[in-house]
Every structure is written in structure tokens, then in C-alpha cells.
Amino acid sequence: MTETAYHTDLSRCVRCGACKTLCPTFLTTLNETMGARGRVTLLGELEGDRLSASKNLAEKIFSCMLCEACRNLCPVGINIPEVVYQGRTRLKDSFTKGVLLRTALKYSAARMDTAFSLLRWVQKAIYKPLFHNALLSGMPEIASEPFKNSFQVYRKKKKASRIAIFAGCSVNYFYPGLGIALSRILLSKGYEVVVFRGELCCGAPLRSAGLVDEAVTLAQKNIEHFSKVRAEAIISMCPTCTMVIRDQYPQLAGGTITNLMDIHQFLLTHNIVSGLEINPSVMTYHDPCHLNYGMNIQNEPRQILKGIKGVEFTEMKHAHECCGFAGLFSMHFRSISRDIGKKKIENILDTNADTVVTSCPGCVMQLENLKKTSKAQVNVRHIIEVIDEAMNPAVK
Ligand code: SF4
Ligand code: SF4
Numbered sequence: 001m002t003e004t005a006y007h008t009d010l011s012r013c014v015r016c017g018a019c020k021t022l023c024p025t026f027l028t029t030l031n032e033t034m035g036a037r038g039r040v041t042l043l044g045e046l047e048g049d050r051l052s053a054s055k056n057l058a059e060k061i062f063s064c065m066l067c068e069a070c071r072n073l074c075p076v077g078i079n080i081p082e083v084v085y086q087g088r089t090r091l092k093d094s095f096t097k098g099v100l101l102r103t104a105l106k107y108s109a110a111r112m113d114t115a116f117s118l119l120r121w122v123q124k125a126i127y128k129p130l131f132h133n134a135l136l137s138g139m140p141e142i143a144s145e146p147f148k149n150s151f152q153v154y155r156k157k158k159k160a161s162r163i164a165i166f167a168g169c170s171v172n173y174f175y176p177g178l179g180i181a182l183s184r185i186l187l188s189k190g191y192e193v194v195v196f197r198g199e200l201c202c203g204a205p206l207r208s209a210g211l212v213d214e215a216v217t218l219a220q221k222n223i224e225h226f227s228k229v230r231a232e233a234i235i236s237m238c239p240t241c242t243m244v245i246r247d248q249y250p251q252l253a254g255g256t257i258t259n260l261m262d263i264h265q266f267l268l269t270h271n272i273v274s275g276l277e278i279n280p281s282v283m284t285y286h287d288p289c290h291l292n293y294g295m296n297i298q299n300e301p302r303q304i305l306k307g308i309k310g311v312e313f314t315e316m317k318h319a320h321e322c323c324g325f326a327g328l329f330s331m332h333f334r335s336i337s338r339d340i341g342k343k344k345i346e347n348i349l350d351t352n353a354d355t356v357v358t359s360c361p362g363c364v365m366q367l368e369n370l371k372k373t374s375k376a377q378v379n380v381r382h383i384i385e386v387i388d389e390a391m392n393p394a395v396k
Contacts, residue, residue, distance in 0.1 A: 001083070001086055001251065006047075006086045007047060009040075009079070010040065010043055010044040010047055010083065011044065012076045012077075012078060013044060013076070013078060015037060015041065016037075016075060018075055019035075019070040019073045019074050019078075020035040020036045020038075020070070021073065022069040022070060023035045023036045023069060024065060024069065024321065024322040024324070024340050025064065025336060026038070028339050028340050033060045034060060034063055036070040036073075038060065039060060039064055039080070039083075039084055039087070040078065040080060040083060042057060042061065043084075043086075043087040046090070053090070053093075055094055055095070055096055057091065058091040058092075058094035058095035058096075059095065061084060061087045061091050062088060062091070062095045062097075062098060062210075062332065063336070064081070064084045065289070065322060065329045066085075066208055066326065067289035067290075067293060067322050067326060068081055068243075068289055068293035068294040069289065069293045071293060071294075072293075085207060088210035089210045090210075092209065097332050098332060101209065101328060101331065101332075102209045102210070102211065105205055105206055105209055105211065105214075106206075106209075106211055106214055109203075109205070109206050109214060109218060110200065110217070110218065110221075112146075112169060112173070113146055113149065116172075116173045119142055120143075123139075123141065123142055139365075140174045140365060140368070141174075142173055142174065143172075143173055143174065143176045145176070146172040147171055147172045147176035147178075147180070147195065148167050148172050148179075148195055148197050152194075152197065153192065153193070153194050153195075155192055159190060159191060159192040160189060160190040160191050161191060161192070161232040162192040162194060162230060162231045162232060163192070163193055163194070163231055163232060163234075163235060164193075164194040164195075164196060164229045164231035164233075164234045165179060165182060165183070165193065165194070165195050165196075165235060165236070165237075166196075166199060166235070166238075166241055166242075166245070166257070166260065167179050167195070167199060167236070167237070168236055168237065168238035168240070168241040168361070169201050169205075170238060170361035170362055170365070171238065171361055172199075174361065174365065175364070175382070178237050178361060178382055178384055178385065181384050181385055181387075181388035182235075182237060182263075182384050182388075183195070184388055184391075184392055185267075185384070185387055185391055186272075189270075189272050194231055196226065196229055198225040199222065199225065199226075200218050200221050200222050201218055202219075202222065202238075202241040202244045202245055203215035203218040203219050203222075203244060203248075203252070204240050204241070204244045205327055205328060206218065207244075207248070207252075208328055208329075209328060216252050219245075219248075219253035220253045222249075222257065223249065223253055223255050223256060223257055226257040227258075231259065232259070233259050233260075233261045233266055234257055234259055234260045234261070235260070235261055235263045235266050236260070236263060237263060237361060237382065237384055238361055238362070239262075239290040239291035239294065239297075239359060239360050240290045240327075240362065242262055242263070242290075242295065243290045243294040245257050245260050246260055246295070247294070262291075262295060263359070264301050264304060264359065264383075265297070265300055267387070268304065272387075273304050273308075273387055276309065276387065277308065277309040277310050277390060278309070278310040278311060278386065278389060278393075280310045280312070281311055281312070281355050282312045282314055282351075282353045282354050282355070283305055283312070283313055283314070283354075283355045283356070283357050283386075284314050284315065284316045284319070284348060284353040284355075284356050284357070285301055285302055285305060285313070285315075285316075285319060285356070286316070286319060286323060286344065286348070286356055286357070286358040286363060286367065287319050287320045287358075288359055288362070289326075290360070291359055291360065292320050293320075298320070304383065305357060305383070305386065308390050310390075311386075314353050315351075316347045316348055316351045316353075317350065318343070319347075321340075321343065321347075322340055322344075323341055323344045323358075323363050323366045323367060324336070324337040324338065324339070324340030324341035324344065324366055324370075325337070325341075325362045325363055325366035326362075338373075341366060341369075341370045342370075342374075344367075344370065345367075345370040345371070345376055348376070349376055353378065354378065354379060355378065355379040355380075355381055356378055356379070356380055356381070357382070357383050357386055358380075358381075358383070359382065359383045360382075361382060364381075364382050368380050
């Protein structure tokens with residue numbers, strides 16, 4: 001978004017309030033300044049010099065979950081998440097709560113392997129309170145080896161075609177098993193699988209921390225690296241990576257990774273998920289915000305689950321509502337994150353499903369934590385794990 005577009009958008013707001021109808025931070029706190037309309041108004045006041053940058057103002061802008069629920073609600077067409085991103089670049093130095101993580105991200109995002117192996121050492125060896133009681137509580141065990149470093153190219157003699165995986169940081173460093181499961185699915189259907197060691201963070205955490213220049217650098221490098229990968233499609237198990245690369249790279253970096261596809265659409269159009277069967281299970285589905293609001297994909301994951309023999313599908317109330325994760329938000333605004341998550345776990349348990357399925361590793365992390373704190377008896381699974389189990393039961 002250009003400076004001019006930012007100023008124009010801020011001046012166009014007619015204060016109708018349509019944007020706050022789905023805003024999770026507003027609906028949870030019932031505080032106008034913690035909602036979509038409030039944030040647009042505050043940023044307008046900042047630009048008009050009627051407010052000055054302050055810690056309090058910065059907290060309102062950084063408490064946005066960037067969930068995209070408000071993106072298409074504004075009758076005058078203001079793209080509120082984009083306005084918030086712009087506001088964050090201006091206010092980042094006033095967001096004192098975020099200094100530690102912002103500094104860590106700034107210096108580690110281009111060297112995630114080193115940063116995570118150091119963090120793993122800290123996690124294992126010396127500072128358990130950091131992970132159990134403080135800023136990083138809820139972080140799962142960091143993998144000994146990132147997924148992207150352990151696999152490279154799986155060749156098939158007679159290949160259907162070649163598919164590349166954009167793993168994303170959560171799969172690389174927390175859930176490498178998901179990457180292995182996706183590779184197994186593709187290989188069992190005859191695809192050659194490429195896992196690209198040169199993959200970098202998609203840039204979403206940097207952008208959300210107000211570090212736009214650093215996010216642009218990563219976007220440019222990812223575009224350059226992936227343009228060298230010959231593949232029919234590039235797919236990711238993380239909807240945030242997919243959405244950021246597809247929708248935000250063009251304006252950030254002037255291009256994108258062109259053959260990136262949503263994973264559900266890929267699996268359905270390539271007929272990979274038909275004729276599957278699993279042990280009987282009652283499943284419900286939680287919509288990740290960036291898949292639902294960001295990419296308008298709701299039917300495909302449900303179609304996949306309902307098509308698996310043995311799955312009894314039950315819809316939860318408000319399946320589209322956020323689980324409260326939102327990356328850095330859940331670290332900086334823990335009590336709001338927990339309150340949003342509490343409603344989600346209640347809605348899951350009301351279904352009596354034995355398993356809640358979702359399509360985002362970040363949501364898996366949050367749902368696992370909610371399950372632990374509420375002692376809920378429900379399995380949490382990424383949709384790729386369900387498909388892998390149905391397709392390759394011998395490995396379970
Ligand atoms: S992106 Fe989500 S949290 Fe942020 S203002 Fe919009 S609806 Fe609210
Ligand atoms: S929906 Fe648009 S015009 Fe209405 S309050 Fe929100 S930003 Fe302003």
C-alpha cells in the first residue's frame with residue numbers, strides 16, 4: 001500500500017462500524033479501541049497529528065490479530081489489515097512490549113536454522129521457565145532437524161509430475177512430521193517431491209512486527225529461489241504462508257511464486273483424496289482465519305473429510321471464528337488469546353467429536369495448548385495427518 005493510498009483510506013472511513021462485526025479482539029474485549037473501526041480511527045488521528053505516537057496507541061494497533069475477518073466488510077472498500085500493517089511500521093518503536101521479539105526476529109529471520117537450533121538448546125538445557133511460564137509458554141518442542149534440511153528430492157522412476165513443498169517455519173521447526181506425511185501422500189500417488197533447502201521464512205511474522213523492509217528482503221529471496229525450482233505446483237501446509245505469498249508478495253516484492261496452489265484445491269483437483277478409508281471417528285473442523293477470510297476457502301477441507309469413509313462429520317458452532325493464536329499476538333496478548341480460545345474449545349467440546357481437524361500448524365499449536373489447559377478429551381489433527389493415516393495406515 002502506497003503512502004497516498006494509506007492516507008486516502010484513512011480519510012474515507014465513515015465510522016459505520018461494519019468492520020467490527022467479526023473482529024475477534026473487539027468481540028472479546030468489547031472495547032472500541034481494540035476493534036477494527038477503532039484502529040482505523042486512531043490511525044487517522046495519528047496521521048492528522050491529533051494524536052501522537054505512544055505506548056498505549058501502539059498496543060491498540062499491535063493487538064490486531066491480522067486475521068483478515070474485516071477485509072471484505074468495509075462498504076467503502078478500506079483494506080483494514082493493510083492499513084494496520086502500515087500503522088505498525090510507523091508505531092513499532094512505541095510498542096515497547098514487542099521489543100524483545102522484534103529484535104530477535106530482525107536478526108534471526110534470515111538465519112532461522114541457527115536461531116531455532118540455539119532456541120532448542122535453550123529449551124532443552126537451561127531455561128525452562130521461559131517456555132513454561134513466560135513469553136514462550138505454549139511453544140512445542142523444537143525439532144532436532146528442520147524438515148527442509150532432512151529431505152531434498154524424492155525421485156520416482158515413472159513420475160506423475162513434480163511437486164515442491166513450501167514448508168513454512170512451523171512445519172520446519174515444530175512439526176516436521178507434517179512435512180514427512182505430505183511427502184508420503186504425494187509419493188504414494190506417484191509424484192516426485194522436492195523439498196527446497198533454500199526456503200526462507202515467508203516474512204509474515206516480520207511484517208506483523210512492523211519490519212516491512214526485512215519482510216521484503218525475505219519475499220524477494222524466496223521468489224528468486226523458488227523460481228529455480230521446476231515443479232508443476234508448489235504447496236504448503238500453512239495457509240498464512242500461502243496467503244502471504246499469493247496476495248502480499250506482489251505488492252511487497254513486485255512478484256510472487258507463481259505456481260503456488262492451495263493444498264486442498266491441489267489434492268482435490270489431482271484426485272489424490274478419493275476412495276480413502278479410516279477407522280471410525282467423529283470429526284469436526286476449525287477454519288483457520290487465513291484460509292477462510294484470507295483465501296475464501298471453506299468447502300474444500302470439509303469435502304475432503306466428508307469423503308473419507310469412516311469419518312462422521314459434525315459441524316461446530318462458529319467454526320469460522322478465530323482460535324486466538326495469530327502468531328506473535330498470542331505471546332504479546334496472552335489473556336485475550338486465552339479468552340478467544342476458551343470459546344473455541346467450548347464449541348469444539350459441544351460437538352462431542354473425538355477429533356478436531358484444522359489446516360494450519362499455528363491453529364494446531366493453539367488447539368493443543370487449549371486442550372491441555374482445559375483438560376479436554378479431544379484429538380487435535382492437521383488435515384494432512386488425517387489424509388496420511390487414511391492413505392498409509394501401515395505407518396501409523
Ligand atoms: S484483522 Fe482481525 S483483529 Fe484485526 S481489525 Fe480486522 S477483524 Fe479485527
Ligand atoms: S467498515 Fe470501513 S467505513 Fe465502516 S467503520 Fe470500518 S473502516 Fe470505517
